[in-house]
Amino acid sequence: MPEPAVGDADALPERIGPYAILGLLGEGASGRVYLASDATLPRDIALKVLRSPALPAEARSRFAREAELLARLEHPNIARLYAAGVADSDAGPLPYLAMERIDGQDLLAWANASPAPGLDARLAVLAAIARAVHHAHSRGIVHRDLKPANILVDAQGQPHVLDFGVARLLADEAAATREGQVLGSVPYMSREQLLGARAFDDPRLDVYALGVIAYQLLSGALPYPGLSDSPVIEAIALLREVHVERLSRRLPQARGDTETVVMKAMAPEAAQRYGSAAELADDLERVRQRQPIAARPPTAGYVLGLFVRRHRALAAALAFAALALVAASAISLRYGLREARARAQAELRAEQLDAANAFIDGILAGADPEMLRQHPPSLREFLDDARIALDGNRSLPPAVRAMAARTMALAYARSGDVAIGLKQIEAAQAALDAMPSTDGYTRNRLRVAHAQVLAAAGRYADALARLRPLLLANAPGDALSRRLWLEARAEAVTDTAGLGRMREAASDAAALQADAAHWLERNDRLLLDIAFQQAELRHQSGDGRGALADFDALLPRLRDALGPGNSTTLSARLAQAAIVRELGDFAESERLTRALMADADRALGTGHPLSITSRYMLAAALQSRTPDSPEAVALMRDVLARYEERLGPDHPYALNAKSTLSLFLQKQGRFAEATALAGQALASMQKLGFADGPETLPLRNAYALGLMRQGKLDEACPRFEDLLARARKALGDAHLQTITYATNAAECLLLAHRPADALAIMGPAHRQAVQHLGAAHPQTVAAASRLAGIREALTSHAKR
Known part of the structure; x- marks a missing residue:
């Protein structure tokens, strides 16, 4: 919001009701908005008042109605109403509204600021606005005057919808606007609103305005420029006769789905628009995520029908002229067949999308609302229900069945249920194999x-084998396949690093980032993910300072493109704090983590896994600063309890927290409790069928360490040797974890007075660390120290 125009002392009242007036924020024909101070809280507010108590009764009624409507709304992207009342003035009773003061710019000023927000950031803001408008619709309120001037964007890039002065309740016969009366801003009004028809209470009025706002925000121009200074009658005629220039003509990068979404929102006929602002928001998010949109471009029949209705005489003449085109049809037949094939493919995909949506609708519709209130399902319960529904639904086309199984496989794998994820992905493959014609x-x-999914199971070599056909190919010609090619290469980098081939992974990541930067926009989500991956890879390779510099550069881009409360942005901050801790600045790591924890709680809620993980990281920072920190142990106990409550006691996150708590307790010398915890976690893994998987390796390490710290070397050393064999099989000799476990195993053997056996393990592990991690990596340094200790013990033993 612009700075208040203070003016001279005589121009402003000192007080209005209980509020001290600080300045003038804006004014219109019937009202003013002051910057005011609310001394009771205290806080600054926006105080909206009528210009004069003597204004017509209709203006006073509309003002009172705005207070009534705002009281129904509570949404982070709608300016809140704090209070409403009537103040005494020299001219008589003066109604006022005390509202949230939004410190920001109007939408167009934000778009034109330097540096200008990118396409993705603009789409994100439009989606947020649409969701706020849908919130109003869900409370029975149509705004009817949406325009950029009524939307402010704050410093965090969050929009706020203002001014419900001409809003209307759905199906409210007592509304202040009379039949045939036109209120609103002409360039953003649909034809039916300009006509003053009884369609005021249709939310699609606001959907149209959102479409116009989107067109203007993305292209920098109004779709109908002449409307800005046209009277209503001329505006109606202009909307009927003028053809809107397609958005992609003004903004080439909007070609395709972005254009389809915007043009659908502002379709001339209400029936052709989105049915709700939420549907518009959903499609805007699908555009951002590069997912298929629900909207389809207008059909030829629909466009022709509009044309005929607007130009009946010309259409009749064209009908005769069309006969002359028959002779030329053979020439274009070949091109028409190509287009028909493409159209058939598009229609097939549309049918598949409809079938997929129907499947999802069926799952959601089958839920009992009362049961959901009493027992909200966990992710695992929801996935299980969906999987059972998929298995029992034989009406789905094979491609839809395959893609549904694919989505569930990824969800299972990412939630820790890797075995079920593998079964689902194999089912998806079988469904596609049954359909050889699949594209x-x-x-x-x-x-x-x-x-x-294979990578989630720790089967990195198998994952790379699956990707190989894509990796060998050159860049595809079409944008969609090229994007998938980049995603495949990103996954291959992760898998190569998982095998411990860090230098190869770093080289591949650098080439990938160069190609992605060439093909994608700067703030494209995939490009940001690849930059995130490269920073993490640098961290894993031992270059902590380089990785920290990468994250410092990446964070502003993430905030701009995704928002400060996005989980990816918060994850980057989590990684940043972890690196700072590893570099030895424990106080700064603690400061960063505490700030992150507060922001994650506010943006995602205290029960979100990322919010819980921020507590995990804070415990690690405290424990690094003070190894026997009681606060670190208490915090890790809290993390474990939260994971168990949120995800279940056997979830991998909970078991990992139990493993870390075991290590913390060892630092306090509480070896028996530490070993018992690790043993419990291992038993849970056994129950889940993961006893031989890579997920158990950290737990086995914690358990063996606990035994070693208690001096039970006869039990600990064999467990370390078994752990090392499992790690070599699952991860490879060069993996960071394998080298760590080798170092621990060598320590155990050294304590058991078996230096020769320790050397047989530590020598090769040190060579792997130097070759794949580099001499400066912390784990290489630890391995070198352990190797030196073993050699010293061997020398002492030889002298005896």
Whole structure:
């Protein structure tokens, strides 16, 4: 919001009701908005008042109605009403509204600021505005005067919808606007609103205005420029006769889905628009995520019908002229067949999307609302229900069945249920194999997902094998396949690093980032993910300072493109705090983590896994600063309890927290309790069927360490040797974890007075660390120290 125009002392009242007036924020024909101070809280507010108590009764009624409507709304992207009342003035009773003061710029000023927000950031703001408007619709309120001037964007890039002065309750016969009366801003009004018809209470009025706002925000121009200074009658005629220039003509990067979404929102006929602002928001998010949109471009029949209705005489003449085109049809037949094939493919995908949506609707519709209130399902329960529904639904087309199984496989794998994820992805593959005519893009999409599930199971070599056909190919010609090609390469980098081949992974990541930067926009989500991956890879390779510099550069881009409360942005801050801790600045790591924890709680809620993980990181920072820190142990106990409550006691996150708590307790010398915890976690893994998987390796390490710290070397050393064999098989000799476990195993053997056996383990592990991690990596340094200790022990033993 612009700075208040203070003016001279005589121009402003000192007080209005209980509020001290600080300045003038704006004014209109019937009212003023002051910057005021609320001394009771205290806080600054925006105080909206009528210009004069003597204004017509209709203006006073509309003002009172705005207070009534705002009282119904509570949404982070709608300016809140704090209070409403009537103040005494020299001219008589003066109504006022005390509202949230939004410190920001109007929408167009934000868009034109330097540096200008990118396309993705603009789409994100439009989606947030649409969701706020839908909130009003869900409370029975249509705004009817949406325009950029009534939307402010704050310093965090969050929009806020203002001014419900001409809003109307749905189906409210007592509304202040009379039949046939036109209120609003002409350039953003649909034809039916300009006509003053009884369609005021249709939320699609606001959907149209959102479409116009989107067109203007993205292109920098109004779709109908002449409306800005046209009277209502001329505006109605202009909307009927003028053809809107397609958005992509003004903004080439909007070609495709972005254009389709915006043009659908501002379709001339209400029936052709989105049915709700929420549907518009959903499609805007799908555009941002590069997912298929629900909207389809207008059909030829629909466009022709509009044209005929507007130009009946010309249409009749064209009908005769069309006969002359028959002779030329053979020439264009070949091109028409190509287009028909493309259209058939598009229609097939549309049918598949409809079938997929129907499947999802069926799952959601089958839920009992009362049961949901009493027992909200966990992610695992929801996935299980969906999987059972999929297995029992034989009406789905094979491609839809495959893509649904693919999505569930990824969800299972990412939530820790890798075994079920593998079964689902194999089911998806079987569904596609039953349909040989499936297009290559769909098959490759499944191939990438299969690799991701295999990687979640620790089967990195198998994942790379699945990706190999895509990795050997050159950049595809079409944008969609090229994007999938980049995603496949990103997954391959992760898998190569998982095998411990860090230098190869770093080289591949650098080439990938160069290609991604060439093909994608600067703030494209995939490009940001690749930059995130490269920073993490640098961290894993031992270059902590370089990784910290990467995250410092990446964070502003993430905030701009995704928002400060986005989980990816918060994850980058989490990584930043972890690196600072590893570099030895424990106080700064603690400061960063506490700030992150507060922001994650506010943005995601205290029960979100990322919010809980921020507590995990804070415990690690405290424990690094003070190894036997009681606060670190208490915080890790809290983390474990939260994970168990949120995800279940056997979830991998909970078991990992139990493992870390075991290590913390060892630092306090509480070895028996520490070992018992690690043993419990291992038993849970056994029960889940993961006893031989890579997920158990940290737990086995914690358990063996606990035994070693208690001096039970006869039990600990064999467990370390078993752990090392498992790690070599699952991860490879060069993996960071394998080298760590080798170092621990060598320590155990050294304590057991078996230096020769320790050397047999530590020598090769040190060579792997130097070759794949580099001499400066902390784990290489630890391995070198352990190797030196072993050699010293061997020398002492030889002298005896």
